[in-house]
Amino acid sequence: MSEKFVELTRTDKTYDRENAWLSHCRSKLLPFITVRSRGSLAMVQWDYISYPPSIDSELFSLAPHIHDAANQIYEPHCTKQSRISLGPGVVTFYNLQVTIAREAAALLYDAIQNVTAPILLHHGKAA
DSSP states (O other): OOSSOEEEOTTOOSSHHHHHHHHHHHHHTOOEEEEEEETTEEEEEEEGGGSOGGGHHHHHHTHHHHHHHHHHHHTTTOOTTOEEEEOSSEEEEEEEEHHHHHHHHHHHHHHHHHHHHHHHHHTTOOO
C-alpha cells in the first residue's frame, strides 16, 4: 500500500488487502483509490464508498469538477488501449501502463482530496 492507493495484483486472490485499505480510508475519510495490475497494464479506480452518506448530495453536485480533474490526469497518460469511465461517485482509468497508473492514482487521490476536504469540513468531519 502506498499512502494514496493500494495496488492489487493477480496474486491477491482474496479481498483482504482491498478491504483493509477501504477500512483505513473510511476511518480517515480519505479517497478510496485502487490500482489493479494485470501484467503490464493496470486499472485505476476511485470510489466514493469511503465517505459518509451525509455528503453524497454535495459530493455528487461537484461531479463536473471531479470529472474535469480526472480528464486532466487521464489525457496525458492514456494510450490507444486506454479508456476512462466517469460516474457521479466513481472514476476509472482502464489499461494504463503500470508505472503510469501508479502516478495517475496518486494524482487522482490529490484531486479527489482537494474536492472532498472542504465538504467534510463543512459537515464537521475532519479530513
